[in-house]
Amino acid sequence: MSDPSSINGGSAVAMVGKDCIAIACDLRLGNQSLGLANNFEKIFQFGDKTFLGLTGLASDVTTLSEVFRFKNNLYKLREERQIEPKTLANLVSSTLYEKRFGPYFIGPIVAGLDSKTSKPFICGFDLIGCIDFAKDFIVSGTATDQLYGMCESLYEPNLEPEDLFETISQALLNAVDRDALSGWGAIVYVVTKDKVVKRVLRTRQD
Amino acid sequence: MDIILGIRVADGTIIATSKAATRGISILKDTDDKTRVLNKHNLVAYTGESGDTVQFAEYVQANIQLYSMRENDIELSPKATASFVRNQLATSIRSRKPYQVNVLIGGYDTKSNTPSLNWIDYLGTQVELPYGAHGYAAFYANSLLDKHYKKNMDVEQGLALLKMCLKELETRMPIDFKGVYVKVVDKDGIRSID
Amino acid sequence: MSRRYDSRTTIFSPEGRLYQVEYAQEAISMAGTAIGILSTEGVVLACEKKVTSKLLDNDGSAEKLYVINDNMICAVAGMTADASILVNNARVNAQSYLKTYNEEIPCEILIKRVCDIKQGYTQHGGLRPFGVSFLYAGYDDRYQFQLFTSNPSGNYSGWKATSIGANNSAAQTLLKKDYKDDLSLKEACELAIKVLSKTMDSSNLNSEKLEFATLSLSKINPGQVIHKIWKDSDIDSLIKESGVLDDKNTDDD
Numbered sequence: 277m278s279d280p281s282s283i284n285g286g287s288a289v290a291m292v293g294k295d296c297i298a299i300a301c302d303l304r305l306g307n308q309s310l311g312l313a314n315n316f317e318k319i320f321q322f323g324d325k326t327f328l329g330l331t332g333l334a335s336d337v338t339t340l341s342e343v344f345r346f347k348n349n350l351y352k353l354r355e356e357r358q359i360e361p362k363t364l365a366n367l368v369s370s371t372l373y374e375k376r377f378g379p380y381f382i383g384p385i386v387a388g389l390d391s392k393t394s395k396p397f398i399c400g401f402d403l404i405g406c407i408d409f410a411k412d413f414i415v416s417g418t419a420t421d422q423l424y425g426m427c428e429s430l431y432e433p434n435l436e437p438e439d440l441f442e443t444i445s446q447a448l449l450n451a452v453d454r455d456a457l458s459g460w461g462a463i464v465y466v467v468t469k470d471k472v473v474k475r476v477l478r479t480r481q482d
Numbered sequence: 483m484d485i486i487l488g489i490r491v492a493d494g495t496i497i498a499t500s501k502a503a504t505r506g507i508s509i510l511k512d513t514d515d516k517t518r519v520l521n522k523h524n525l526v527a528y529t530g531e532s533g534d535t536v537q538f539a540e541y542v543q544a545n546i547q548l549y550s551m552r553e554n555d556i557e558l559s560p561k562a563t564a565s566f567v568r569n570q571l572a573t574s575i576r577s578r579k580p581y582q583v584n585v586l587i588g589g590y591d592t593k594s595n596t597p598s599l600n601w602i603d604y605l606g607t608q609v610e611l612p613y614g615a616h617g618y619a620a621f622y623a624n625s626l627l628d629k630h631y632k633k634n635m636d637v638e639q640g641l642a643l644l645k646m647c648l649k650e651l652e653t654r655m656p657i658d659f660k661g662v663y664v665k666v667v668d669k670d671g672i673r674s675i676d
Numbered sequence: 677m678s679r680r681y682d683s684r685t686t687i688f689s690p691e692g693r694l695y696q697v698e699y700a701q702e703a704i705s706m707a708g709t710a711i712g713i714l715s716t717e718g719v720v721l722a723c724e725k726k727v728t729s730k731l732l733d734n735d736g737s738a739e740k741l742y743v744i745n746d747n748m749i750c751a752v753a754g755m756t757a758d759a760s761i762l763v764n765n766a767r768v769n770a771q772s773y774l775k776t777y778n779e780e781i782p783c784e785i786l787i788k789r790v791c792d793i794k795q796g797y798t799q800h801g802g803l804r805p806f807g808v809s810f811l812y813a814g815y816d817d818r819y820q821f822q823l824f825t826s827n828p829s830g831n832y833s834g835w836k837a838t839s840i841g842a843n844n845s846a847a848q849t850l851l852k853k854d855y856k857d858d859l860s861l862k863e864a865c866e867l868a869i870k871v872l873s874k875t876m877d878s879s880n881l882n883s884e885k886l887e888f889a890t891l892s893l894s895k896i897n898p899g900q901v902i903h904k905i906w907k908d909s910d911i912d913s914l915i916k917e918s919g920v921l922d923d924k925n926t927d928d929d
Binding site for chain 3: 342343345346349350353356
């Protein structure tokens with residue numbers, strides 16, 4: 277129970293569709309069994325179509341979101357362009373491995389579209405930065421097991437943005453309902469070539 | 483078993499802290515004030531390992547005040563103050579001997595005229611909440627506040643709600659916490675309530 | 677005799693002067709002019725670009741204007757290589773403030789931090805001072821729009837309109853004459869062009885010889901700062917609109 281990555285709870289998931297991606301997270305932040313906040317977002321935007329989801333120890337989620345904001349802002353000024361999903365993935369990986377022997381207790385996921393080719397990209401990491409490239413979906417957080425189950429059964433390739441939204445939402449909501457440490461609302465981003473749509477999902481508050 | 487409790491209302495933030503200083507099975511003091519004034523519109527309340535608590539609160543207090551001295555009496559906002567404190571605790575948790583301190587920061591932003599309550603634990607977990615508490619008190623107080631807290635309450639209504647929480651804590655907590663000090667942070671600064 | 681006092685930055689001369697710092701300032705007074713003007717709606721920075729060669733193939737990004745963070749830009753006069761070290765330092769400082777306080781760094785704090793570095797190089801032995809002066813344009817919610825300059829000694833000061841680099845005293849006389857407190861951003865841009873047209877050596881002004889940047893507030897999103905480093909075409913049309921070229925032509929007649 278004193279496992280750092282399941283003190284605060286929370287989950288995230290990303291999926292690839294037809295020329296689009298979706299990334300979603302729950303909004304709970306708790307202290308063991310006690311729920312503290314239902315507005316703790318775990319997805320952060322870097323650049324126009326690049327997103328990072330961070331689950332795990334809430335302190336490290338905040339710290340890392342600040343670290344990546346720092347690095348991304350400097351990257352933007354230096355390169356005079358937005359960061360690509362693949363670049364962010366490697367940045368996350370090397371940043372986490374720097375702390376190989378005293379790691380951040382988090383499970384990051386990256387999702388986005390390449391700015392030139394608009395090709396979807398998603399990947400996940402372990403807590404020391406090993407990248408898990410995936411063609412279909414990536415899950416992370418305290419509801420990992422449930423999310424794998426939901427995604428395996430609901431996911432199909434080449435979904436249109438609206439259908440992808442429905443699939444990722446159902447996968448996340450039904451997974452977190454079976455996890456005591458996740459839930460309390462959700463956020464879903466659907467990213468297509470010409471727009472990013474953010475939706476807030478009202479869910480059961482127990 | 484210390485109690486620290488905070489309620490944010492429309493025009494200010496109320497902070498209550500228990501007066502008992504305990505060590506093992508004894509109450510050493512019944513006039514212990516578990517708060518420090520950071521600047522005119524920021525108040526920190528703390529619980530945790532004795533020794534660490536006061537040391538940490540005063541360290542933060544000194545740094546916030548140093549900032550104002552350097553920057554022509556400009557005050558750090560509640561958001562900046564809370565971020566600074568979180569950062570200190572998040573750094574400390576990965577050090578050889580981390581501060582075991584949990585805090586609530588009651589603040590009032592004079593630029594945007596908004597009150598705030600920040601909940602931060604020793605791990606560096608930070609959330610901005612309408613009401614919150616640390617330790618066992620959180621279990622009793624949160625369920626009460628979930629039911630009775632209303633947006634747009636004024637300080638008077640907030641204090642009435644606080645009384646309700648304290649009554650519950652007095653009946654349910656296993657030891658006497660010797661009452662509480664109550665402080666309000668609003669546009670005029672920080673004041674004590676009898 | 678004076679050579680004894682020239683070779684180190686840390687030594688005062690018998691007249692109480694720091695020669696290396698003064699030499700650095702002298703170097704800057706030969707660099708391309710940069711002027712900054714504060715208006716009610718924002719700040720404008722304009723620089724003279726010294727055209728070195730037709731064959732020079734740079735990547736199109738500005739040489740003397742740098743974005744520091746979302747709320748600040750700066751213009752450089754002096755050694756570009758020295759400047760890039762300090763600009764990078766300013767960027768990192770701005771981000772580290774943002775990381776600790778989750779708020780954008782107030783302009784003056786950032787400028788103070790960069791100036792502390794500059795000051796250090798006037799005192800610690802064996803190193804030469806930074807050969808750059810800056811013009812900073814910034815916005816923060818404490819003092820709204822601001823314009824600052826800093827020089828190699830590590831001093832900084834706030835201005836309504838000022839200039840650094842070659843001919844800066846001439847430019848400042850012109851600015852003092854024409855500056856008004858209720859200038860709009862557009863009027864400030866035109867004033868900048870007008871002053872530069874008079875202080876620069878070359879007779880006909882165009883985008884090849886100028887760099888231009890403005891800082892203003894978003895009309896859609898209150899509180900959001902927009903910084904724009906101008907495209908060549910925008911600069912050319914501003915020159916045309918301001919009518920400085922027309923004046924020149926009539927003068928020639």
